[in-house]
Structures are given as C-alpha cells and as structure tokens.
Amino acid sequence: MIPFLLVSRSAEYESRLRALLGARLDVVTGEFLTFGADAVMDRVEGTPRIALLGPVLNYEETHGLVNALAARHPGVGLIVVREQRSDLEDWVDELELHAILSPSASDETTLALFRRLSDWLVESGKADAHDFDEPAATLVFEDTEEEITAESDGEEFDPGEFDQLVQAPPIEVWEFPPLEAGIATEAIAVVAPKGGQGKTTLAVNLATGLAEVAPNSVVLVDADMQFGDIVAALGLEPEQTIVEAVAEAAADEIVFKTSLTHHKDGFFVVASVPSPELGDAVTPDAVGRLIDRLRGAFRYVVVDTTPGLGEHTLVTLEHVTDVVFVASMSVPSLRAMRTEFELLRTLGLMPGNRHIVLNQTDKLSGITVRDAEHIIGAQIDVDIPRSSAVLLASNRGVPLIHDDVRDPAAKAIRSVVMRIAPEAHPKRRKIQRRRRSNDTE
Structure with a gap:
C-alpha cells in the first residue's frame, strides 16, 4: 500500500515530499485535472490514507478532488497545501478538510502534521497502523x-x-541569494531600433558579466515576443517560458521558480515565447509586473526587448533603471536610433541612465564613430569592433566574455558590463578555466 497521495502542479514541492516520504508517496500531476477529477482518481494506485492537494490548485479543482476522494476512498485524510490568503476561511468552511499546510512549512512541521493525522486516522478506525509502513521493495x-x-x-x-x-x-532546486539591505536592485533593458544589431548577444554577455559579481542573483529575461533567441544563443532547453512566468498560476512562488532556467555561468533565464503567435498571450502590463517581481528577488534584471518601440518595449522602459541602446555601423540603423530618441523624449520616457553602444564598428564601413554621433545626435559610450569571435562563441552557445577574454569585442563588451557594475573586472584565470571546461563538454 502507498499511504500518501499528492496531487500538485509544483515539481519543487513534489521533490520535497519525495525526499521526505520516499516510496510511501504516490503522485498525480495536476495537469490531469484538465480531464476532470475522475481522470486523476483513475491514476491513483491502491487506497491512499492521506491525500495532499496542491500547491497551485484552484478552489474548483480542489472541491472536485475532495468529493472524488471521499466517494472512492472513504475515511481518507485530506490536507490542502496552500499559502495563507484572505479567502482561506472560505475554503475551510466549504470543504471537508482535515488540515491546511503551507508549501513553505519546514520538513519538521510537515512530518509532525503527517504523524498527528495518521495517529488520528488509526485511533478513529479509519486506517490501520501498518498502512503507514514502508512498502516492500520490488x-x-x-x-x-x-x-x-x-x-x-x-x-x-x-x-x-x-x-x-x-x-x-x-x-535541483535553486535558492536565490538574499538581497543585501540597503543595496538597490537594478533592471537594464537592451534596446535596438532594428533586428540584427547584436542586441541579444550584448544582453547575454551583460548578464554573464554581472553574474560574476552577483552569482545566482542575475536574471536574463527574453522579452522579444516575436523571435527571441536567447535560448538558442545559450544552448538551453527550458521546460517553461515567459508565458508560464506571467500566468496566474505563477502567483505561487514555487511555480514561479520553475519558470526560470538556470545557466551554468551563474544566472537565470526567463525564456521567450516558443512561437510569435503565443506572444499575444503576454500583455505589456504583464511584462512590467514581471520585471518588478524579479527586482524583488534578484540584484540585476537584464531584459532583451523586441526590436523597435512596440508596446512591450515601451512598458519595459517604464520599469527599468538603465537602458542600453544598440545600433550598428549603418546609416539606416543610426537614423532609426535618432528617431527612437526623439519619440522617447516626446513620450517622456528617455531614461536617465542611458548607455549608447555602437556595434560591429569597422574602419572599412565608410563612416567613423564621430559620424555616427553626428547622425544620432548623442555621444557613443562604447564602440564594439567587428569580430569573428562573436559568431564563433554564439554558434557554440558560450558567452563571448567567457570564451575569448582577449578578443577586442569581448573587451569592449566588458566595458559595457562595468558601466553597470564597476567591480566586474575580468578574472582571467577563472574565465580561461571555464572556457577549457566548456571545450570538453
């Protein structure tokens, strides 16, 4: 007999309970509730004695499961796993439950509740003491x-x-490092007037460099709702995307964490929508709320935006502290950036902390950096020379500043990082060791 049953949408909570209960736990993922409570019951093995419902189940789903469990397994102990919220009293009044358990409760508290409820079930004749023994291994x-x-x-x-x-x-469950008191969090948007300017490459390397000074306290958001390709640039295979990160279910902290993908260089990624048509499900206001929420957990939030000044990008600019503008060494790109600046001034959205990057500079392009400044009407802060190392690193899924620290483009990108975090000096020995490790993978 498997005495404990968990119905939940939280992989993190499932992992915790498996560590506590081992083979005494049967799990049915909440996705089966799409087909109704009976579909969940059909996947339950044996006769559970204690059923845990949640986290991330709504009232209707929980109500259906309570009724189905009571009908098929009379006497089962019922625990709802849910945070303390204003409507919790309604749940207790309307559902026949035995206990409410917070998903963030300690292991000791959780096990103590299981012992008390199992003892009560045995004393009341609803279960046998041997029901809670470890099942025989097979x-x-x-x-x-x-x-x-x-x-x-x-x-x-x-x-x-x-x-x-x-x-x-x-x-593997990642814990975000606590934010130090008195240190303000920063959000940096990377913006370009057109596609193909190197915006995503700069965003990836910016997050990588910031993660050196704030390990696991940097998150890179791919907010390009059309053709975001940070996942491809980093060789990641995320299970969740920004669609899940802004969904209603992500109000639960455990579910929200599962929408993030961890990169081995010490930062997290919120992947873009898997296809442009799904981008309609992510509203501009939802992106703004996501940035604010991430700033509550991370030291640095880097946002790669959709080219141009669409609604998502404009809302992003309202929620960040810094903006890195990227243009290439072409007259159309530079004129488009000038137009962007004029529009942002008109809208009152020109950021105070502005960093202008001229990418792919080349002496053979026919114009100089000074010419570019004259076209856009502003001073260039950093110019990044054209380099084949950028493409090589991207094709290998490795951030350039960790792939070839001596490359002139890598040095220029490093200077962009240091404009945000002056302490982000390259640690050459560590970077070269990481590069050799990547080469062997």
Whole structure:
C-alpha cells in the first residue's frame, strides 16, 4: 500500500515530499485535472490514507478532488497545501478538510502534521497502523514484478537501502541569494531600433558579466515576443517560458521558480515565447509586473526587448533603471536610433541612465564613430569592433566574455558590463578555466 497521495502542479514541492516520504508517496500531476477529477482518481494506485492537494490548485479543482476522494476512498485524510490568503476561511468552511499546510512549512512541521493525522486516522478506525509502513521493495523485469525477500550473507535485506539506490535523482532546486539591505536592485533593458544589431548577444554577455559579481542573483529575461533567441544563443532547453512566468498560476512562488532556467555561468533565464503567435498571450502590463517581481528577488534584471518601440518595449522602459541602446555601423540603423530618441523624449520616457553602444564598428564601413554621433545626435559610450569571435562563441552557445577574454569585442563588451557594475573586472584565470571546461563538454 502507498499511504500518501499528492496531487500538485509544483515539481519543487513534489521533490520535497519525495525526499521526505520516499516510496510511501504516490503522485498525480495536476495537469490531469484538465480531464476532470475522475481522470486523476483513475491514476491513483491502491487506497491512499492521506491525500495532499496542491500547491497551485484552484478552489474548483480542489472541491472536485475532495468529493472524488471521499466517494472512492472513504475515511481518507485530506490536507490542502496552500499559502495563507484572505479567502482561506472560505475554503475551510466549504470543504471537508482535515488540515491546511503551507508549501513553505519546514520538513519538521510537515512530518509532525503527517504523524498527528495518521495517529488520528488509526485511533478513529479509519486506517490501520501498518498502512503507514514502508512498502516492500520490488524489482521490475519487463512485465513481471518480483518481491525481494531474500537475505544476503546472513544479514536481513533492508528495503530502505534498496529504495535509496533505485530512487530517481532529486530535482535541483535553486535558492536565490538574499538581497543585501540597503543595496538597490537594478533592471537594464537592451534596446535596438532594428533586428540584427547584436542586441541579444550584448544582453547575454551583460548578464554573464554581472553574474560574476552577483552569482545566482542575475536574471536574463527574453522579452522579444516575436523571435527571441536567447535560448538558442545559450544552448538551453527550458521546460517553461515567459508565458508560464506571467500566468496566474505563477502567483505561487514555487511555480514561479520553475519558470526560470538556470545557466551554468551563474544566472537565470526567463525564456521567450516558443512561437510569435503565443506572444499575444503576454500583455505589456504583464511584462512590467514581471520585471518588478524579479527586482524583488534578484540584484540585476537584464531584459532583451523586441526590436523597435512596440508596446512591450515601451512598458519595459517604464520599469527599468538603465537602458542600453544598440545600433550598428549603418546609416539606416543610426537614423532609426535618432528617431527612437526623439519619440522617447516626446513620450517622456528617455531614461536617465542611458548607455549608447555602437556595434560591429569597422574602419572599412565608410563612416567613423564621430559620424555616427553626428547622425544620432548623442555621444557613443562604447564602440564594439567587428569580430569573428562573436559568431564563433554564439554558434557554440558560450558567452563571448567567457570564451575569448582577449578578443577586442569581448573587451569592449566588458566595458559595457562595468558601466553597470564597476567591480566586474575580468578574472582571467577563472574565465580561461571555464572556457577549457566548456571545450570538453
């Protein structure tokens, strides 16, 4: 018998309970609720004695599960896993529950609740004490199941040891470093008037450089709702995207964390929509709220925007502290940037902390940096020379500043990073060691 049942949409909470209960836990993911509570019940093995519902289940889903469990498994103990909120009293009044448990409750508190409820179920005759014992370990060979009861070397076989051997590796759960008191968080938007200016490359390397001074406290948001390609540039395979990050279910902190993808260089990524048509599901206001929420958890938030000044980009500019404007060494690009500046001044959105980057500079382009400044009507802060190393690093899915620290383009990009975080000096020995590690992967 498997005494505990969890119905939840939170992979992080599932991982926690598996670590606590091991083989005594049966899990049905909340996605099956799309087909109704009966579809969930059809996937339940045996007769659960204690069922945990949540986190990230709404009232209607929980109500349906409570009724279905009571009908199929009379006497089952029911625990709702949910944060304390204003409407919690309504849940308690309208649902026949035995307990409410916060998903952030400590392991000790969680186990203590399980012990109290299981003892009560036994005392009231709704369960037997042996129902909560560890199930016998089994070996599975194709379509047959063989129970292990043999002894080895005169010592009795411990099913708990076998369970530890066959247990799936735990899901890696990242904890965000606490923000230091008195240090303001910063959000940086990377903006370009047209596509193909190197905006995404700069955003990726900016996040990488900032992560050197604030490990795991940097998040890179791909807010290009048309053709965001940060995932491709970093060689990531995210399970969640910005669609999930701004969804109603992401109000739950555990679910929100699962929408982030961790990169090995010490920063997180919110991936863009998988296709342009899905971008309509992410409103400009939702992007603004996402940036504000991320600033509450991360030291630096870097936002790669859709080219031009669409609604998503304009709202992004209202929620950031710095803007990095990127243009290439072409007259159309420079004139488009000048037009952007004029529009932003008209709208009152010209940022105070402005960094103008001229990308892919080339002495053979026919114009100089001074010519570019005259066209856009503003001073260039950083010019990044054209370099084949940029394309090579991108094709390998490695940030340039960690791929070739001596490359002139990498040095120029590093200076952009240092405009945001002056302490982000290159640590050459560490970077070169990381580069060699990447080469062996």
